[in-house]
Amino acid sequence: MSKPTIIVVGNGMVGYKFCEKLLARSTQFQIIVFGEEPRHAYDRVHLSEYFNGKTADDLSLSTLSWYSDNGIALHLDDPIQEINRTEKTIHSLKGVTLKYDYLVLATGSSAFVPDIPGIEKEGVFVYRTIEDLELIKACAVNAKSGAVMGGGLLGLEAAKALIDLGISETHVIEFAPRLMPRQIDSAGSNMLQMKLSQLGLHIHLNKSTAAITGDKKIHSLKFNDDSQLAVDMLVISAGIRPRDELAKLAGLHVGTRGGIVVNEKMQTSDECIYAIGECALYEGMIYGLVAPGYEMADIVAAHLTEADKSFYGYDMSTKLKLIGVDVASFGDAFITEPDCRTILFEDTHKGIYKRINITNDGKNLLGGILIGDADAYNMLLQTVNNKIVLPPDPEDLILGSRGGEANAGAGVMSLPDDALICSCEAVTKGAICSAVNDGGVTGIDGMKKCTKAGTGCGGCVPLVKDLIAGTMKANGQYIKNVICEHFDYSRQELFDLVKINGLKNYDLVLDHYGKGDGCEICKPVVASILSSLWNDVIVKQEVIQDSNDRFLANIQKGGTYSVVPRIPGGEITPDKLIVIGQVAKRYGLYTKITGGQRIDMFGAHLSDLPLIWEELIDAGFESGHAYGKALRTVKSCVGSTWCRFGLHDSVTFAIEVEDRYKGIRAPHKIKGGVSGCVRECAEAQSKDFGIIATEKGWNLYVCGNGGSKPQHAQLLATDIDKETVIKYLDRFLMFYIKTADQLTRTATWLNKLDGGMSYLKNVIVNDSLGLGEQLEEEMQALVNTYHCEWKEAINNPSMRKRFAHFINAPDEKDPHAQFEPMREQVRAKEW
Amino acid sequence: MEATIATQWIMACYVDDVPENGGSCIKHGDEQIAIFNFTRRNEWYATQNLCPHKQQMAISRGMIGSAGESCEPKVACPFHKKTFSLLTGECLGEEELVIKTYPVKIADGKVFVGVD
Numbered sequence: 001m002s003k004p005t006i007i008v009v010g011n012g013m014v015g016y017k018f019c020e021k022l023l024a025r026s027t028q029f030q031i032i033v034f035g036e037e038p039r040h041a042y043d044r045v046h047l048s049e050y051f052n053g054k055t056a057d058d059l060s061l062s063t064l065s066w067y068s069d070n071g072i073a074l075h076l077d078d079p080i081q082e083i084n085r086t087e088k089t090i091h092s093l094k095g096v097t098l099k100y101d102y103l104v105l106a107t108g109s110s111a112f113v114p115d116i117p118g119i120e121k122e123g124v125f126v127y128r129t130i131e132d133l134e135l136i137k138a139c140a141v142n143a144k145s146g147a148v149m150g151g152g153l154l155g156l157e158a159a160k161a162l163i164d165l166g167i168s169e170t171h172v173i174e175f176a177p178r179l180m181p182r183q184i185d186s187a188g189s190n191m192l193q194m195k196l197s198q199l200g201l202h203i204h205l206n207k208s209t210a211a212i213t214g215d216k217k218i219h220s221l222k223f224n225d226d227s228q229l230a231v232d233m234l235v236i237s238a239g240i241r242p243r244d245e246l247a248k249l250a251g252l253h254v255g256t257r258g259g260i261v262v263n264e265k266m267q268t269s270d271e272c273i274y275a276i277g278e279c280a281l282y283e284g285m286i287y288g289l290v291a292p293g294y295e296m297a298d299i300v301a302a303h304l305t306e307a308d309k310s311f312y313g314y315d316m317s318t319k320l321k322l323i324g325v326d327v328a329s330f331g332d333a334f335i336t337e338p339d340c341r342t343i344l345f346e347d348t349h350k351g352i353y354k355r356i357n358i359t360n361d362g363k364n365l366l367g368g369i370l371i372g373d374a375d376a377y378n379m380l381l382q383t384v385n386n387k388i389v390l391p392p393d394p395e396d397l398i399l400g401s402r403g404g405e406a407n408a409g410a411g412v413m414s415l416p417d418d419a420l421i422c423s424c425e426a427v428t429k430g431a432i433c434s435a436v437n438d439g440g441v442t443g444i445d446g447m448k449k450c451t452k453a454g455t456g457c458g459g460c461v462p463l464v465k466d467l468i469a470g471t472m473k474a475n476g477q478y479i480k481n482v483i484c485e486h487f488d489y490s491r492q493e494l495f496d497l498v499k500i501n502g503l504k505n506y507d508l509v510l511d512h513y514g515k516g517d518g519c520e521i522c523k524p525v526v527a528s529i530l531s532s533l534w535n536d537v538i539v540k541q542e543v544i545q546d547s548n549d550r551f552l553a554n555i556q557k558g559g560t561y562s563v564v565p566r567i568p569g570g571e572i573t574p575d576k577l578i579v580i581g582q583v584a585k586r587y588g589l590y591t592k593i594t595g596g597q598r599i600d601m602f603g604a605h606l607s608d609l610p611l612i613w614e615e616l617i618d619a620g621f622e623s624g625h626a627y628g629k630a631l632r633t634v635k636s637c638v639g640s641t642w643c644r645f646g647l648h649d650s651v652t653f654a655i656e657v658e659d660r661y662k663g664i665r666a667p668h669k670i671k672g673g674v675s676g677c678v679r680e681c682a683e684a685q686s687k688d689f690g691i692i693a694t695e696k697g698w699n700l701y702v703c704g705n706g707g708s709k710p711q712h713a714q715l716l717a718t719d720i721d722k723e724t725v726i727k728y729l730d731r732f733l734m735f736y737i738k739t740a741d742q743l744t745r746t747a748t749w750l751n752k753l754d755g756g757m758s759y760l761k762n763v764i765v766n767d768s769l770g771l772g773e774q775l776e777e778e779m780q781a782l783v784n785t786y787h788c789e790w791k792e793a794i795n796n797p798s799m800r801k802r803f804a805h806f807i808n809a810p811d812e813k814d815p816h817a818q819f820e821p822m823r824e825q826v827r828a829k830e831w
Numbered sequence: 832m833e834a835t836i837a838t839q840w841i842m843a844c845y846v847d848d849v850p851e852n853g854g855s856c857i858k859h860g861d862e863q864i865a866i867f868n869f870t871r872r873n874e875w876y877a878t879q880n881l882c883p884h885k886q887q888m889a890i891s892r893g894m895i896g897s898a899g900e901s902c903e904p905k906v907a908c909p910f911h912k913k914t915f916s917l918l919t920g921e922c923l924g925e926e927e928l929v930i931k932t933y934p935v936k937i938a939d940g941k942v943f944v945g946v947d
Contacts, residue, residue: 485899507852507871517871519896520907520914543853543894547909550892555909559888805888806863807848807855814863816881816888 003030004101006304007090009080009246011035013044014277014293015106016061021294021301023070029304031072032100034092036079037129040064045290045457048157050133051164059130083250085270102272104300105260107243109278109288113236114149118212123233127158136235137165143232145169147221149209150237151179156322158235159201163323171202171229173221175238178205183318183329187346188369191353195325195372198351204229242279242286255281264310265303266296274300287314290457291423298426315385315423319370319377319459324710325351326374331367331384332357340366343395347372354398356380363389365397378463379412386419412463413470421463424456432464436471443468483742484521486514491667491742495529504534506544524549525742528629531665532737535785537792538628538665539799548627551803552790553609557828558817559805561609562602563589564626565616566662569636569654569674570597579619587612590825596633596671598624603826605813606805613790622788623663629743630665634658634672637681640693648693650676653722657691660726661733663786664779667740667749670733671706685713688746689729697721702732702760705747714750714757717765730779731764731772838934838945843877846940854906856880856891857944864933864944865891867917869904876917877933877944882908884928890915898923 006022006029008015019031035041042059050059067074075096082091083103091097111126113119123143125136140146146167148159151174162170172179178189179196193203208224212234220230242259253261253269259281266274266282276296278288287293292314302309317330335357336342345354352372358365365383370376376398382388383397390397415421417430435441435450444465448454454461481490489497494513503509506526510518523544531538538545539552548554553561565580580599584591587608589601604612613623626632636654640646654674661670673684674691684690690701696719704713717728740749753759762768793799804810819826841859849855849868857864863880876895880888893906895917904917914923915930922928934945 486896516902517869517895517897517904519898519905520894520912523894523896543850546894547892550909555889555892557887802850805856806858807866808844808857812858814888816863 003028005030005032005099006102006104007098007100008033008104008106009090010106010108010277010279011037011041011074011076012106012108012277013041013061013290014108014297015104016041017294018104018106018276018297018300019070019072021298022304025301025305025307027071031070032075032098033067033072034075034078034080034090036077037131038077039130040067040074040076042130044128047130047133048161048164050130051137051161056130080246083246083273085250085273088272100272102274102304105247105268105273105275105279106277106297107246107279109240109242109286111236112239112241114209114238116209116212118214118218119236121212121214121218122216123214123218124212125233125235127154127161127235127237133161136161136233139233140165140167143167145171145231146233146235147171147173147229147231148235148237149173150239151176151203151205152182152237152239153180153320153322154240155237156180156196158237160323162235163201167233169202170200171204171231172196173204173207173209173229175208176205179203180327183333184327184369184371185334185355187344188353188355188371191346191348191351191371192322192325192327194348195351196323199323199325201323240278240286240288242281244279247275247279255284259286264312266300266311267303274303276300282311283313285313287316289314289316289318292316294424294456295426317381317384319374326370326372328370328374328377329368330377330381331365333367333369335366343398345395345398356394356398358390358394362394365390365394368398370398378460382412382415382419382421382463386416388414412466413474421467422451422453422456422460425452427451427453429467432467433471436468437475441468442472481741483525484519486510486516486518486522489513491525491529492739494526495533495738498526498529499533504530504536506530506541518544528665528667528742532782535664535782537787537789539789539793539802542799542802546629551606551609552623552627552793553604554627556602558819559606559814560602560817560828561604561606562600562626563604563609563612563616564594564598564600564624565621566624566658567598568658568662569634569651571636571651571655576619576621579616579621583612583615586615588819588826590827594626594633597635598633600626603819603828605817606803607810607813610794610800610803614794617788617791617794623790625663628665629668630663631658631661631670631672634674635682635684635687636674637676637679639676643676645679646676646693647695648676648698650674650682650693653691653698654682657726657729660783661729663789664733664737664782666733666737667742668745670746686710687713689713689732691725694719698725700725700728703746703750703757705745707745709747711747716761727776728764731775732760734775734779735763735771838947840936840943840945843942843944846937846942849942852895854891854893854895856888859944859946862946863888865906866935866942866944867891867895867906869895869917872904874904875935875937875942876904876906877935878906878915878917878920879931881930882910882913883930884908884913884926885910890930
């Protein structure tokens with residue numbers, strides 16, 4: 001007997017998930033998938049990351065071979081044109097006709113494009129597929145200003161994409177009087193608007209677009225109130241429309257405002273045809289999120305395999321980060337008094353708005369809204385869904401416990417076993433705990449493998465981690481912050497042990513305090529500890545150094561390296577600039593000015609590195625340690641020597657500070673900045689340490705961070721002289737080096753430090769631990785033993801020998817390292 | 832008759848060409864082979880030099896070590912730290928990637944690699 005045939009129309013996220021869910025339940029079906037796009041299913045939720053450097057491959061939900069490996073016939077770039085329900089066949093655009101036993105429509109939705117005169121002009125886009133994004137990207141190259149029509153969730157995502165593409169002037173046009181009217185209340189909208197405006201987004205509310213003007217290409221938007229806005233491009237994000245045209249043509253029942261009508265088993269008006277995802281209309285509602293789509297996919301898979309499962313609507317709670325601002329709405333977000341009681345918290349200084357709605361008896365949480373800080377989202381959502389009884393002071397849920405011992409709620413472990421933790425993959429608390437108890441899972445990676453929890457949108461990962469830790473703790477398993485499987489110590493503990501016992505190499509440390517043969521996690525940690533303690537030349541123990549430290553250069557695409565000589569404070573003579581130019585030319589290197597006021601040369605072959613450095617060192621350069629977890633740069637503004645506003649000489653100070661701390665290894669990279677006045681042109685407050693001139697001296701800031709989670713540096717001391725700045729910096733940096741976990745920047749270290757900034761201030765400024773003098777001495781010892789490791793490497797024949805790609809053909813270069821021309825320079829070939 | 836593929840042993844390099852507890856790359860025709868001198872275990876391993884994750888010729892520059900209770904010897908690609916068993920070549924992470932492994936023999940201070 002041949003297998004029943006299931007044809008899936010649509011290869012989006014939900015269509016893909018259906019195949020996965022069905023295969024997990026049964027292999028007794030022949031699955032055939034038709035996709036209209038040229039690519040196989042990819043992650044549309046994280047589409048905007050395509051602009052942050054993620055490739056189409058990164059976004060793919062599976063490999064192409066996954067389909068054939070599982071016996072699925074995949075037809076891409078071939079939309080279905082017609083369903084013949086009497087014959088039970090489908091016809092595709094490319095002329096394929098196939099018979100089905102069951103049909104699953106996962107056709108998704110398309111962008112709603114309003115009928116506005118001029119909508120067809122060049123420079124007007126929608127934001128749905130990778131192809132749309134590619135068109136937008138191409139257009140953005142020459143665009144200075146852009147607008148997004150629609151201030152909903154997708155519209156703001158699209159605005160973020162325009163900002164990421166470098167559009168300097170980005171507008172959002174919303175017809176309604178506020179942003180995200182479907183998800184958040186008007187006070188929340190106001191707060192969001194304020195935050196987004198501060199971030200440079202131009203927001204226009206109550207604006208109805210009457211026409212798009214311009215010759216062939218968009219020139220401006222004309223509004224009903226007769227105002228105009230000149231823009232180079234427009235992205236339409238005014239809502240979605242379910243793709244129900246195929247169903248309609250086949251005579252299936254569709255809703256008056258679109259959507260294929262389905263029952264609780266996701267069956268359409270033809271019982272052999274199912275509809276799932278954004279094209280399905282269940283009890284008058286379209287579910288435009290991925291989690292309910294996945295749930296629908298599972299219900300069809302269950303129904304086909306005769307398992308009992310039904311759809312009863314879905315929680316539309318959501319949490320996102322829009323242009324860096326947290327936005328969350330959960331449960332019944334809009335219910336108002338007298339049907340409930342509402343607790344509000346508003347902080348216009350920090351841009352935080354929180355609202356929770358509780359039952360009139362104060363026992364249960366009904367829903368709420370979080371803007372600006374949504375850390376509590378997961379726990380609040382669980383509290384709603386599981387009807388957890390609230391603590392006597394429910395305001396603690398959004399304000400945190402203020403004084404006293406009380407902790408808001410009893411935390412994740414108080415959730416019932418059937419609490420849904422990962423809604424994308426439908427994983428309950430019980431499943432997670434039993435993976436720890438019975439499956440021996442101890443970390444998030446293992447949990448992802450074992451239960452798939454956290455592999456969808458990733459929003460539940462913090463909660464899953466807390467549950468793993470909580471379950472282990474409940475079992476009496478001692479959870480220690482350890483380096484890796486080879487060392488049962490935290491970095492700080494191992495640092496002290498290595499120091500007290502005077503251990504000088506990795507094997508000794510492993511023999512004394514570790515087990516096994518080490519790995520790529522503990523080797524660099526120990527290397528960093530050894531270096532911070534003894535400051536020996538790191539290439540003497542090359543094989544325990546991280547990728548970049550091993551060859552004293554940054555490995556780049558194609559396996560070539562980049563070279564960054566130190567340019568302290570960003571000051572450089574014309575002669576030295578000429579040398580960099582000559583070296584780059586001689587070795588065919590691509591040059592770029594870095595964010596830290598120096599020059600990076602890319603594309604150096606491994607065997608050329610010693611030759612390049614020989615020339616640079618001859619000209620008076622030193623290693624810039626751009627490859628190390630070490631001090632990178634101390635950025636400076638022009639300062640009082642040239643600038644008419646400058647109070648003090650920031651360049652000289654920056655050079656002094658950079659020269660003092662150069663080469664010192666730390667748990668992570670360190671960046672500094674010195675500004676000559678309060679205008680702060682050196683952006684010192686975004687650095688690990690920042691020094692800003694005042695009328696009376698200098699202000700010292702610490703623990704700032706750029707990167708993915710930017711954080712402003714905080715004020716450590718005010719109006720201090722240069723010597724005191726150095727004294728505090730010595731103490732601060734050494735304290736950080738000794739106590740931080742590996743790969744933890746100063747900002748994260750501070751966030752985890754008990755007592756936070758006031759504690760740090762006490763240790764550094766008030767010397768509350770009595771460690772001040774010791775920290776200064778330890779730092780001075782490191783300063784005194786500074787060496788340029790490149791100088792050591794080129795002067796040592798056995799170290800120098802390692803800089804060869806082929807050890808049996810040292811003069812040959814890696815033929816795989818290939819370049820392509822780009823703007824009169826070269827770039828690495830794409831991987 | 833036994834159907835074995837004859838292994839041809841090539842002289843790859845000298846023992847001290849490969850750093851202790853580290854790797855080097857050798858060229859064999861168009862093939863690039865990573866050789867690891869696992870001094871700590873007194874073992875030698877060889878694998879393809881190409882990391883299949885992003886097609887980079889870099890495995891030989893990776894850190895070696897062991898995984899799990901069984902102390903499975905492994906190497907981590909320096910690009911994105913995908914780790915592979917030095918015994919089987921299988922990726923030890925979530926990915927379904929495999930690298931080729933080669934037998935290694937040491938004689939007279941020389942390293943020999945068995946190629947097909």
